[in-house]
Amino acid sequence: MSIMEAGSRRLIAEHCAAIEKSVSWRTLAADLDPVLAQCFNVTARCGCFMQAARSLNIKATRLRKQLAQLETQLQCSLFSPSDNGVALSRDGLQLHSQLIALAHERDLPVIEQPLVRLAVAESILHDILGRDLVALLRRNASVRLDIISLDSELSLRAVSADVVLWLAGTDSPLPGPSFAISEPRRLARLDYLPHIAKRYSRVASRPDSLDDLADFLLVQWQHDRQVDCFRPWNNLVDQRLAGVVQLHSYELMLEMIRCSACIGLLPGYMSRFDRGLIGLPGLFNAPMQRQVWLAVNVHSEGDEQVQMIVELINSTFNERREWFEG
Template structure:
């Protein structure tokens, strides 16, 4: 509504909105629980219920239910949609101003999370864990997660982390982390085979023996040059006088195999992860293997976030157990 106020000029009037007077319903703001007030303020800031729920680490359905109950209690509609954008209604703006004023006196709870450190073998991070970690972060935007890529045994020996996922040869988890951990848990056995891109190799022309590899360029990840269990492959690469590419980057090695007609040593599950690649079994008589081990730092193993991360890793390997049977 508006009212007419004379400007003192003959024949002219001035149409202005009346000064705002807070409604008595705003007195109820002082009685809003801290948790509900935080749900409202974060939703207003994010402009998205889903993002607000992620930031608060709560289910979106719970957040919407609490805000609906708040609107019912206040008998006011606090949010509105303009297209797909979530905005505050006029009443919502008034409540936001009121809660902002009260915030100096009533400290809204802030959950401070320490950084959780995950140390993981680079190939496992890229091939197996990456997607599930992305899903975890999409569900929980408030988590503080530091990911440490392990690209060598030296890195494994020098890091400190809450959760460690590493590769070891033989049946022992050694060499493993140097700090105190829970008993290492064996998650999988990885069998390694030469791989080539399907697009560069017809079935009839794929190599059937080590001698047949002479017609192909070989690509090797630098980290694997000193691994004893990969000796058959490493000996072949070292004997080459030409036709070899050595790379520091695991991801770039994969790109070389996909796009440059190279042959490289990869885990047997790779054709499940990337269907453009095919394994070349039978070239080497000796098996080339790695074992996957998981351990949790004893100092932080009881923390809920650490347990959640360790369980996510266990679930990921359990869901992909068929990958490791080849």
């Protein structure tokens, strides 16, 4: 046999082996369990186990178990150690390329998540619930959540939602949402009083009577003008001929109190939310109080995703119970 003939046969054998291996990977990819294939594809696409788990709405430990199951099934290692996240091994690259070739990653259907509509009072959303909602989204990147900010009684009556969290008087949850809801549940009582930034008011010079407020700029959130129990504060603001700022933005009002030596009406828990602010008790004889109420749409109260939001709200208020006591 000539050297050229031997070399030719060797090349043909290597070519046939490559074809057989390619066909083998294609067959394996086509026969994979769709859930395991999706876990692998999302991990390969994200390059990070944690982000892939969030996208799939599962725990990272469960994702790793499923990927380990896939490697056991294929009898190969699909990932290689890397300092820059998740790196595919040679076999992992082969599998990924075959899955992509199979009708754009097999056209795995995206499981539609139910839309959950959460309507919440703007101040509660900003001060109390916002941080835990962000944490929820970090854990669950596939959630469909519509967050509606309630900044007036009119918006509360007009809104349609699955979960609603609003502020009302101390006697009843009315006025409440206009759609059919479960029995409203009281979560907390909020006491309101004027606040000022500590850095703009030394202890000895802090106002302790209404007359002392004459030398201070007052700032008012326009939404508070509609609240009947805030009448003592609203009357004081209305009497001012100068030194008043009216705002439609809750966040901007907070920023002005923090940075502009203004005095504004805030919930009593504010000194816990922002330790740079301090309340000014004793300025008004009548207490200014509101209640936080929670209710669920009767048509969606049994939905799993709705219950997840309700549990989050209950947990948040339980963890901050000391904010509302005393």
